[in-house]
Amino acid sequence: MSVAAPALTPSTASPATPxxxxxxxxxLVALIAMILAGPIVGLQTYDSxxxxxxxxxxxxxxxxxxxxxxxxxxxxxxERGLQPAAFGVGALLIVAGIALPxxxxxxxxxxxxAGVGLVLRGLVSVYGARRHKAALAAAVAESDDEKSERxxxxxxxxxxxxxxxxxVLLPMMPFANSYIMDTAIRVLTYMMLxxxxxxxxxxxxxxxxxxxxxxxxxxxxxxILSKEHGFDFWEALPISGMLAASFGIMLGFxxxxxxxxxxxxxxxxxxxxxxxxxxxxxxxxxxPNGIGSxxxxxxxxxxFVRNPPEGVTAFHQLFGLDFSPLHRSIFxxxxxxxxxxxVNVFTIRIRRLPVGxxxxxxxxxxxxxxxxxxxxxxxxxxxxxxxxxxxxxxGSFFATTQSFVSPESFTFLESAMIxxxxxxxxxxxxxxxxxxxxLVIGLTEAFRSLAEYRMLxxxxxxxxxxxxxxxxxLSHRDPTIFINRRKGARA
Amino acid sequence: MEYLxxxxxxxxxxxxxxxxxxLGYTMVYGIIGMINFAHxxxxxxxxFLSMIGILLMGVIGITWVPLAxxxxxxxxxxxxxxxxxxxxxxxxxxxxxxxxxxxLISAIGVSIFLQNYVQLSQGARPKPIPPVIxxxxxxMTSVDGFTVxxxxxxxxIVAMTIALMVGFTYLITRTSLGRAxxxxxxxxxxxxxxxxxxxxxxxxxxxxxxxxxxVAGMMVTLYYGVIDFYIGFLAGIKAFTAAVLGGIGSLPGxxxxxxxxxxxxxxxxxxxxxxxxxxxxxxxxxxxxxFRPTGLLxxxxxxxx
Numbered sequence: 001m002s003v004a005a006p007a008l009t010p011s012t013a014s015p016a017t018p019x020x021x022x023x024x025x026x027x028l029v030a031l032i033a034m035i036l037a038g039p040i041v042g043l044q045t046y047d048s049x050x051x052x053x054x055x056x057x058x059x060x061x062x063x064x065x066x067x068x069x070x071x072x073x074x075x076x077x078x079e080r081g082l083q084p085a086a087f088g089v090g091a092l093l094i095v096a097g098i099a100l101p102x103x104x105x106x107x108x109x110x111x112x113x114a115g116v117g118l119v120l121r122g123l124v125s126v127y128g129a130r131r132h133k134a135a136l137a138a139a140v141a142e143s144d145d146e147k148s149e150r151x152x153x154x155x156x157x158x159x160x161x162x163x164x165x166x167x168v169l170l171p172m173m174p175f176a177n178s179y180i181m182d183t184a185i186r187v188l189t190y191m192m193l194x195x196x197x198x199x200x201x202x203x204x205x206x207x208x209x210x211x212x213x214x215x216x217x218x219x220x221x222x223x224i225l226s227k228e229h230g231f232d233f234w235e236a237l238p239i240s241g242m243l244a245a246s247f248g249i250m251l252g253f254x255x256x257x258x259x260x261x262x263x264x265x266x267x268x269x270x271x272x273x274x275x276x277x278x279x280x281x282x283x284x285x286x287x288p289n290g291i292g293s294x295x296x297x298x299x300x301x302x303x304f305v306r307n308p309p310e311g312v313t314a315f316h317q318l319f320g321l322d323f324s325p326l327h328r329s330i331f332x333x334x335x336x337x338x339x340x341x342x343v344n345v346f347t348i349r350i351r352r353l354p355v356g357x358x359x360x361x362x363x364x365x366x367x368x369x370x371x372x373x374x375x376x377x378x379x380x381x382x383x384x385x386x387x388x389x390x391x392x393x394x395g396s397f398f399a400t401t402q403s404f405v406s407p408e409s410f411t412f413l414e415s416a417m418i419x420x421x422x423x424x425x426x427x428x429x430x431x432x433x434x435x436x437x438x439l440v441i442g443l444t445e446a447f448r449s450l451a452e453y454r455m456l457x458x459x460x461x462x463x464x465x466x467x468x469x470x471x472x473x474l475s476h477r478d479p480t481i482f483i484n485r486r487k488g489a490r491a
Numbered sequence: 492m493e494y495l496x497x498x499x500x501x502x503x504x505x506x507x508x509x510x511x512x513x514l515g516y517t518m519v520y521g522i523i524g525m526i527n528f529a530h531x532x533x534x535x536x537x538x539f540l541s542m543i544g545i546l547l548m549g550v551i552g553i554t555w556v557p558l559a560x561x562x563x564x565x566x567x568x569x570x571x572x573x574x575x576x577x578x579x580x581x582x583x584x585x586x587x588x589x590x591x592x593x594x595l596i597s598a599i600g601v602s603i604f605l606q607n608y609v610q611l612s613q614g615a616r617p618k619p620i621p622p623v624i625x626x627x628x629x630x631m632t633s634v635d636g637f638t639v640x641x642x643x644x645x646x647x648i649v650a651m652t653i654a655l656m657v658g659f660t661y662l663i664t665r666t667s668l669g670r671a672x673x674x675x676x677x678x679x680x681x682x683x684x685x686x687x688x689x690x691x692x693x694x695x696x697x698x699x700x701x702x703x704x705x706v707a708g709m710m711v712t713l714y715y716g717v718i719d720f721y722i723g724f725l726a727g728i729k730a731f732t733a734a735v736l737g738g739i740g741s742l743p744g745x746x747x748x749x750x751x752x753x754x755x756x757x758x759x760x761x762x763x764x765x766x767x768x769x770x771x772x773x774x775x776x777x778x779x780x781x782f783r784p785t786g787l788l789x790x791x792x793x794x795x796x
Contacts, residue, residue, distance in 0.1 A: 035573055040536070041612040043543050052620055054546050207592050209599065254781040261526045262735070262780060264595055269728050269773040280766040412724070416603055423596055456607040462600025467585045470593045 019085075022076035030069040037061055063107055067093070071114035075121075083122055090118030106453070160431050167337055171330040181329035183445055185336055185401065189394060191437035192340035194421040195430065196390030199347055201419070202428035203356065204383035205363030206256070207264040210271025211418055214244040214388040216278065216410035218395020223291040223405050224284075233297045237396050244392025245385040252384040257377050271415055278407040290406025297332070297400040304328035332401050339397060343390050344430055359383050360428075413455060420458050426471055493633040497640070498761045499754065504645045504714065506753020507652035511707035512730035513737070513745040514659070515700030521676045521740040522696050523587070528598035529578055531727020532605035533701045536574055537708025538718045539609055540567040542620055545712070556623060567709055568702040575701025576694055584690065602723075610720040617719040624713060648710045655706060656746060662699075663742065672696060676740075725769055729756070732776040738789020747787060 042061040045052045074089035093115030102108035170176060170184060193215065200208045218240040225231040225239060255266045278285045285291065298304070299315045306323045308314035315331075316323045350356040358379045362369050366376055399405050417440070425436030444454055512534050519527045544563035553559045582597045627642030663669035671692045674682040683689045711726075712718055733752040737744025752772055759771040779786065 032573065032577060035570060036577060039540055039543050039570060040609065043547065045543060045546060045613055045618055047616060047618075052542075052546055052618060054543070054550060201592070205592060207595050254777055258780060258784050261595060262784075265526060265528075265728065265731055266773075266776065266780065269732075269776060272725070272728070273770055273773050276767070276769055413603075416599065419596070419599070427592075452611060453607075455603055456611065459600045459602070459604030459607060463582045463597050463604065466589070466593045466597040466600065467582070470586070470589050 018080040018082060019077070022073055022080055022082070025076040026069050026073035029072040030065050033068045034061070034065050037064065060104060060107065063102070064110065067107065067111045067114060071118065074114075074118040078118070078122060078125065083126065086118055087122050090115045090122065093118065156431055160434075163431075163434060164341075171333055176326075176330075178326055178329055181326065181333055183441070185329065185333050187438055187441045188333070188336040188340050189398060190418065190421060190441055191434055192336065192343055192394045192397075193391060193418045194425070194433045194437050195340060195343040195347060196387050196394065197418050197422050198425075198428065198430070198433050199359075199390070200383055200387035201422050202433075203347070203351070203363065204359040204380055206380055206384060207261075208267045208384070208387065209264050209412075209415055209419065210267035210269070210274070211387070211391055212410045212412070212415040213267075213271040213274040214248060214391035215395040215398070215414070216274055216405075216407075217244045217247050217388075218392030219399040219405045219409075220278065220285060220291070220395075221392070222396035222399040223294045226295045226400075227291065227293075232295075233396065233400055237393060240396040241389040241392040244395065245389040248385040248388030249381060252381050253377075256380045256384065268412070271410075271412055275407050275410055278410070286406070288407065290404060290408070292404045294399055294403045294405070296328070296403050297335070299331055304331065332397075336397055339393060344434075347430060355379065355382060416455070416458065420462055423462055423465055493631060493637050493639050494761070496630070497637075498757045500639070500641055500645060502754035502757030503750060504648050504753070505757055506750035507649050508707045508710055508714075508749075509726070509730050509733045509752050510746040510749025511652060511655065511703045511710075512726060513733040513749045514742065515704050516731050516734040517737070517739055517742060517745040518672075518696050518700050520734070521742075522672060522693055523583075525583070525594045526598070526731065527583075527697075527700075528595065528727070529582075529601035529605060530700065530704060531723035531725075531730065532602045533571060533575055533578070533723070534704040534708045534726055534730075535609065535718075535720065535723030536605065537567055537571040537701075537705030538712045538722060539613060539618075539708075539720075540570050540705065541709035541712045542618055542718060545620060545623060560623065564706065564709055568705045571705035571708070572698045572702040575697040575704075579694055579697040584693075602727075606720055606723065613720065615720065617717050619717050620712065622713075622716055644713055648714065651706065651710070655703065659699075659703075660742075668692070668695060729769075729772045732772045732779075735776060735786055736779050738786025741786070741788045744786055744788035 038058075038061055041064070042056065042058050044055040044057055046055055047053075070089055070093055074086045074093070077083075077089065078086035093111050095115075097108050097112035097115060102111070167184075167188075171181065193211070197208060197211050200206050200211070221240040221243050222231075222233070222236045225236045226233070231239070251266065251270050252263075255263045279288055281287070296304070299318075302308075302313050302315045302318050304315050304325075304327055306314070308317070314323070315321075315327055321327070351360070358369065358374050361372075362374065362376055362379055369379075370376055398409075402409075421436045421440050422433055424440065425432035425434070444451070447454070512530065515530050515533070516527060519525065519530070541563055544566055545559070548554075548559040548563060553562065578601055582601045583594055586593045586597055622644075624642075624644045624647060627640045627645070630639040630641055632638045663672065671682070671687045672695070674685075674687050675689055675692050679689050682692075707726075711722070729752055730749065733748035734745050735748070736751060737746070737748030752775070755775060756768055756771055760768040763771075
């Protein structure tokens with residue numbers, strides 16, 4: 001503590017008591033962390049010739065606890081108003097994280113992240129206090145509010161169009177190789193799924209934890225229809241969507257009459273059941289081996305192959321181009337872009353229809369809606385079914401791009417990832433969700449080497465976002481319409 | 492006949508475990524009206540802690556089984572309870588008064604976090620441990636040589652569960668803590684006005700729930716002898732089903748529901764199919780929700796404006 005102490009002495013008159021309290025706080029948290037992490041992390045069990053043995057890793061745990069101690073100390077100091085000292089601890093953690101020889105990369109990342117978090121938190125609180133004062137001053141001038149609202153809307157719209165233009169131009173860029181295109185397709189698939197889930201979670205306020213089940217229904221429908229019954233993509237697409245929607249209705253009907261929490265756990269169970277059935281019903285779904293060599297999508301009858309069979313014109317022959325495997329990726333990219341945009345435009349438009357307004361109203365207050373004569377079950381059911389339908393579309397697309405489906409692709413983690421995108425983007429905000437999809441998939445691609453920690457960070461991120469910014473990290477969305485917003489705000 | 496008896500014994504043992512987990516769900520739901528999704532993960536932590544404890548006992552050299560098990564049980568309960576307390580403190584308490592979905596999403600975050608935390612620190616492979624309690628009673632043998640056995644372990648599990656239930660009922664009905672819990676359940680604001688420390692009562696609820704889940708975790712570790720980081724997920728869903736079946740918020744209901752789910756699962760795997768045994772619980776959940784959403788012993792929910 002001798003390190004932090006000099007930094008804080010000038011800032012407060014009597015620093016001893018708050019510092020002592022902060023130290024006590026930090027020590028307590030470190031003790032709890034030790035009890036929690038000691039046995040689980042410190043005593044690793046491993047298999048040695050059919051028998052379990054213990055592997056002690058106490059030094060790592062001890063270092064981790066020191067990091068926790070300093071991190072909590074910084075936080076506790078900041079909470080007691082000793083902001084400079086908190087900055088000092090944060091800087092110390094960053095420097096230590098970079099300079100010291102850490103036994104594992106994870107601990108180093110932890111130390112640096114804690115330091116950066118402390119500094120950022122300090123900056124936000126200092127800046128936030130200033131802005132709060134400014135906002136209080138501005139509240140007097142009322143016209144500003146409307147102006148800033150209009151400006152915000154303009155920025156949102158501009159950013160949206162910018163993203164769209166970037167997406168349209170991406171395949172024409174010189175750097176667009178097959179890796180970039182595949183990643184972009186992945187991003188857009190998740191964006192479409194997240195937009196679909198956004199209807200359910202963001203607009204209607206129903207927590208669906210088995211969204212990936214509808215995705216699976218769509219994928220397997222396409223796989224089986226195209227492989228065994230000779231349907232092409234465009235014929236199978238509406239059937240997949242419809243089937244997924246009917247599953248949604250079947251599942252939603254018993255559950256949506258009840259409190260929202262039941263829906264969450266029933267959808268969670270449903271997602272798992274679909275996976276178990278797909279794994280075990282081998283004659284139908286191929287079991288764990290899945291279904292392979294699903295017909296790939298063609299360009300309206302013209303396949304993307306170098307040597308097409310007799311009597312069929314391949315895509316490159318049709319346009320007189322040289323064959324390139326990139327053509328297929330680009331076509332898929334534009335296809336998923338269009339599909340995703342359909343979901344987006346649909347959502348934006350339906351928000352202005354009575355049913356869309358009813359969804360948002362139900363999210364805010366179900367009892368009031370019932371009093372107004374809105375049938376809550378049917379309204380929720382439409383949202384649920386429409387969300388499921390879009391997942392079914394996305395599933396068909398997934399099956400045709402991968403040309404292979406197996407239960408592996410439809411685990412709970414996928415549902416959690418889509419939900420994480422929606423939550424991160426700010427439930428209900430279209431642009432926020434789009435940016436969150438880019439961020440989440442982009443980050444997972446960038447940190448491929450740390451892939452095992454991905455879900456750990458996701459879980460933690462979901463908790464932290466709910467605690468700090470429950471309406472989303474990137475953006476937020478208020479109800480589309482207000483009656484007398486100003487009066488309501490002032491009252 | 493003998494086969495059926497054996498399945499009933501197995502089912503009741505399994506049901507006792509589910510009942511212990513379901514109590515945690517139902518208590519938390521009763522007091523703050525929230526489904527604690529992370530509860531299955533807490534149970535999984537309890538199982539891992541017991542496994543580590545049992546191995547550690549071997550390393551230290553405490554070989555007298557009852558003493559070793561007692562130490563492991565107390566330690567696992569204490570540490571798991573601390574996990575329960577920390578989860579409530581970090582992930583749920585700041586969200587009281589936030590919008591309705593917030594604690595649910597936060598709980599899912601906790602659940603994902605804990606699963607990956609255990610997977611990363613303990614490895615993804617299933618962990619086998621040698622049986623600690625062996626032997627049992629041979630109850631009867633059928634003509635074709637099928638013997639019904641009641642292992643000491645099964646007796647231990649059921650006896651332990653009954654003992655915990657008795658203690659727990661005493662706690663809820665006779666102690667001041669129990670009174671405070673029941674008061675918070677009825678009206679939190681009013682309870683705080685008459686001097687009940689609501690935050691502390693809710694924390695205690697999480698602590699008790701987690702400790703019961705730790706007992707369930709230890710029993711499963713001993714009973715099946717294999718655990719992995721994923722067991723909390725399905726056990727969580729089944730225990731939740733048990734809580735809903737018995738009527739969520741009702742403590743005897745949770746026990747009844749747990750026993751029923753255990754029996755149904757054992758009979759389903761014995762007579763229908765083992766692959767789909769996890770489907771059974773879920774099917775029941777859906778049917779209960781359709782026909783009797785308040786559960787067997789539950790009261791209808793009154794929405795307050």
